[in-house]
Amino acid sequence: MKKTLGVIIAEHRKEKGMTQLELAEKMGVTDKAVSKWERDLSCPDIHSLPNLAAILGISVDDLMQIKKEVPVSSKKPKEVMDILFKAVALAMGIAVIVLSVLDALPVESGITLLGIGMTCIGISLLNNKE
16 A cells, blocks of 8 residues: 555654654754644645655655556567568558559659568568577
8 A cells, every 4th residue: 555645754754863843944844844744734845855855865756656667568579570570561561552552652662662561571471480
């Protein structure tokens, strides 16, 4: 369960051996303000959070309980590459068809795009053999 901001402030203040008054003086606020923070009746000004975190010896992320989770892909790199090569091949094919219909694609460019697409399919097929 997540702790409230007030509980985190109180815990770290006590770990540092500070009274509410000492923390208040370092923050430039009254001890009553610190008391309200710790009882979750009010919150510190957002601009004062970096200073509060520094005084308590923690990061702003820890103070605000921000967890940085790196998303884990369920796909293996080989599967991702396979999908990517197939997508590039499909995109090249579609581009050639659309641009040819619009008469906006020189023959040489069309052959180049199809060659890129065929190369991607070949790489995908070779990767699947392994």
